[in-house]
Amino acid sequence: MxxxxxxxxxxxxxxxxxxxxxxxxxxxxxxxxxxxxxxxxxxxxxxxxxxxxxxxxxxxxxxxxxxxxxxxxxxxxxxxxxxxxxxxxxxxxxxxxxxxxxxxxxxAEVRIPRQDRGGVAVVGPLRVDLNQRQVEVGGRKVPLTYKEFELLRVLIERPGHVVSRAEIMHKVWGYTPESDTRTLGVHMVSLRRKLALPSLIETVRGVGYRITSEFAAG
Missing domain, CATH: 3.40.50.2300 (Response regulator)
Structure with a gap:
């Protein structure tokens, strides 16, 4: 075969x-x-x-x-x-x-520049300067905590792809918990509230999160 x-x-x-x-x-x-x-x-x-x-x-x-x-x-x-x-x-x-x-x-690669292409990711009205750690939505500056920014970075570097909870925990918090991902959930709620873009980050039940195809396609 x-x-x-x-x-x-x-x-x-x-x-x-x-x-x-x-x-x-x-x-x-x-x-x-x-x-x-x-x-x-x-x-x-x-x-x-x-x-x-x-x-x-x-x-x-x-x-x-x-x-x-x-x-x-x-x-x-x-x-x-x-x-x-x-x-x-x-x-x-x-x-x-x-x-x-x-x-x-x-x-997706064209729409989401990596750090070696200037370090700025633009997804719809969202602009993320990965080097300066600055986030704007429609020209409005959005102050994020260190963990919130790292959480957004992990997702925005792979638009349209599901990133598992375990991978997010490992990359942002440096460990993978056996079962409790409440910390991730709390930070995700806060990040979504600050960005005020309800359809940007999709929850894939039982797996993880992703930047939705609507935004990943530009």
Missing amino acids: VRAVSKDLQEAGFDVQAAATGAGALARHREADVVLLEVSLPDLDGFQVCQRIRSRSSVPIIFHSVKATERDRVLGLKLGADDYVVKPCGTWELAARVEAVLRRARV
Whole structure:
């Protein structure tokens, strides 16, 4: 199956590197522009692989699987996948799906400059100077605490992608709690109140938060 899909995508013009196990995907995902992921793998299942990749990387992920129930599709997307394609799927449709995900990822990179591109991120009416640690909404300066700013930074650097609660806690607070994320919830409420942009930050229940696609697309 891996060889057949690889051959089809190569014929469609993609450079393909294959991994036959979840461990192989985890070892090599940083080399990829997009990850095409099956749910049924011989070691870890694809959902576990997706969750682990998403906790450390914003690389686009597409599930390409025979598992076709609504529950499977919803779970895959909630864990951070960018698309879920059910097999069988024609070569050209699959290629088009890959191209669409890559296109959205490139738009996000253009819309959200990194620090080496001036350090200023502009998302709709929100302007964040990552170097000066200044935030404005529609020209209005918004004073944030240190933790609130770091929380916003983690989300704004990966627009449109779900950032897990565990990753946020690790990056902002320096640890990952066993279960209690009340601290994160309190800071999120305060951040949303100060920004006064109700649809900017979306809660993905049971997973984490993300800058909504409306704002991620500019």
